[in-house]
Amino acid sequence: MPVLPDDRPPTVAVVGFGYVGSCLSAALADRGLDVVGVDTDAELVAELGRGYCRFQESGLSELVLRTMAAGRLRVTTDYAALDDADVVVIAVGTPVRADGSLADEALREVCAELGRRLRPGRLVVLKSTVSPGTTRNLVLPLLEKGGLTGGRDFALAFTPERLAEGAALRELSTFPIVVGGLDEESARTAAEFWQRSLGVATIGLGSLEAAEIVKLADNWWIDLNIALANELAVFCDLFEVDVLDVISAANTIAKGNGQVNILTPGVGVGGSCLTKDPWMVWRAARERGVDIRTAPVAREVNAAMPAHTAGLILRELELLGRHPVGARVAVLGLSFKSGSGDLRATPVLDAVRALTAAGAEVRLYDPLVDREAATALFGSEPERSVADAVRDADCVAVLARHPELEGLDYGALPLAGRALVLDGRDCFSGAEIESVRRAGHVYRGIGRR
Ligand SMILES: NC(=O)c1ccc[n+]([C@@H]2O[C@H](COP(=O)([O-])OP(=O)(O)OC[C@H]3O[C@@H](n4cnc5c(N)ncnc54)[C@H](O)[C@@H]3O)[C@@H](O)[C@H]2O)c1
Numbered sequence: 001m002p003v004l005p006d007d008r009p010p011t012v013a014v015v016g017f018g019y020v021g022s023c024l025s026a027a028l029a030d031r032g033l034d035v036v037g038v039d040t041d042a043e044l045v046a047e048l049g050r051g052y053c054r055f056q057e058s059g060l061s062e063l064v065l066r067t068m069a070a071g072r073l074r075v076t077t078d079y080a081a082l083d084d085a086d087v088v089v090i091a092v093g094t095p096v097r098a099d100g101s102l103a104d105e106a107l108r109e110v111c112a113e114l115g116r117r118l119r120p121g122r123l124v125v126l127k128s129t130v131s132p133g134t135t136r137n138l139v140l141p142l143l144e145k146g147g148l149t150g151g152r153d154f155a156l157a158f159t160p161e162r163l164a165e166g167a168a169l170r171e172l173s174t175f176p177i178v179v180g181g182l183d184e185e186s187a188r189t190a191a192e193f194w195q196r197s198l199g200v201a202t203i204g205l206g207s208l209e210a211a212e213i214v215k216l217a218d219n220w221w222i223d224l225n226i227a228l229a230n231e232l233a234v235f236c237d238l239f240e241v242d243v244l245d246v247i248s249a250a251n252t253i254a255k256g257n258g259q260v261n262i263l264t265p266g267v268g269v270g271g272s273c274l275t276k277d278p279w280m281v282w283r284a285a286r287e288r289g290v291d292i293r294t295a296p297v298a299r300e301v302n303a304a305m306p307a308h309t310a311g312l313i314l315r316e317l318e319l320l321g322r323h324p325v326g327a328r329v330a331v332l333g334l335s336f337k338s339g340s341g342d343l344r345a346t347p348v349l350d351a352v353r354a355l356t357a358a359g360a361e362v363r364l365y366d367p368l369v370d371r372e373a374a375t376a377l378f379g380s381e382p383e384r385s386v387a388d389a390v391r392d393a394d395c396v397a398v399l400a401r402h403p404e405l406e407g408l409d410y411g412a413l414p415l416a417g418r419a420l421v422l423d424g425r426d427c428f429s430g431a432e433i434e435s436v437r438r439a440g441h442v443y444r445g446i447g448r449r
Helices: 019-030 042-049 060-069 105-117 134-144 168-172 184-198 208-238 243-250 277-286 294-303 305-319 347-357 371-378 386-390 430-438
Strands: 012-015 035-038 073-076 087-090 123-126 155-158 177-181 202-205 328-332 361-365 395-398 420-423 442-445
Touching: 012 019, 019 035, 019 060, 019 073, 019 168, 019 184, 042 060, 042 073, 060 073, 060 168, 087 105, 105 134, 123 134, 123 184, 134 155, 134 208, 155 184, 155 208, 177 184, 177 208, 184 202, 202 208, 208 243, 208 277, 208 294, 208 305, 277 294, 294 305, 305 347, 305 395, 305 420, 305 442, 328 347, 328 386, 347 361, 347 371, 361 386, 430 442
Parallel strands: 012 035, 012 087, 035 073, 087 123, 123 155, 177 202, 328 361, 328 395, 395 420, 420 442
Antiparallel strands: 155 177
């Protein structure tokens, strides 16, 4: 039966050196483990070889490059690196297709390759988000094609990745790790691995499927909660009530094991997880003849927020006497989330498209995103500074609030007279709103005025 070595730390291969794989690899290497990242993206590996880490995550680039320089982390395109690892963690991307089904090509390829290379006594851990049953019905048979039997010759577990971009490295060393095993021994081995390697607590669940569903439940809840916050903002607007006042008061009552915890409204939900995982839920139920309604409804509500935000901007500009056609809008923050440079499924794109379609002239700025990627996505090059973006603007729309965009002195910005300042993340403090007003401009948030 598989056993982790007790005279030395286990060697680890992480397959899929994307956002999740790189965070995990660097964190493990930082704790003294010998880690190899395996990724099919040759350009990514070459960039790392040149000392560049493409992931815009606080502290990640430094940690990846430091652990590589120390010889504890290496990254390769060569699957042969899997041969010597005691533990193989799979973290490849698992997008969904237009019909909500899992696009499992990368996962299949990795498992087929690993199946050919697997030796007795290894632990395989799947971290990619998948629909329930995938570890048992897709991963296990592919691994067993190599001739070994799961549970007898090797351990297999599913342990979801639950970190949030922007705080990933901190959360990796603090969040408890959920573990579901193919059998009891697999679950025990995986739990021991995470406890020893990351020093975190583990939460054991009775099956692979339960652990798979935990990840989906987390993201289903988050998306649904934000949808509630967004509709609450629309509702509060009808009564000219500040939605954040309502949320902070509503959140003071105890419920279940905690408190009511309504999240914050905003321009929309993006990123690679919340935009797809609810569809995975919906599809997995559909395939079994059940219609799950909350997941798609939340998706619909959140997907409508960019257009709602653009409409809000255009209406407020009209109140200021500016016609939408030719109105100059400076969009600050392009990524899907404040504090991150990740452009995947950013809701800002749809907001910009709606503004442009209405005839507005949009200028872009974001200090964190990759300029080339932003230019390709938005179809126009971002400006190089806040000042360039906001020059003569009728509206400044802060749609992702990075640290550099906090506490701007709106009185000192070269705007076109009395302008609209749109807070697309409902993150301006009372003092900031006051400073916008003192400068003679109009403040508007999502459900705030
Ligand atoms: N990004 C997040 O915040 C987050 C959080 C929790 C869970 N997840 C889940 O973790 C998984 C990975 O997400 P990510 O954001 O790191 O994705 P990503 O797209 O950033 O990275 C995936 C990596 O896998 C590589 N890859 C693809 N096919 C491969 C193959 N056959 N062999 C080796 N490498 C291959 C790609 O080149 C890419 O670098 C997904 O299932 C995602 O849903 C992501």
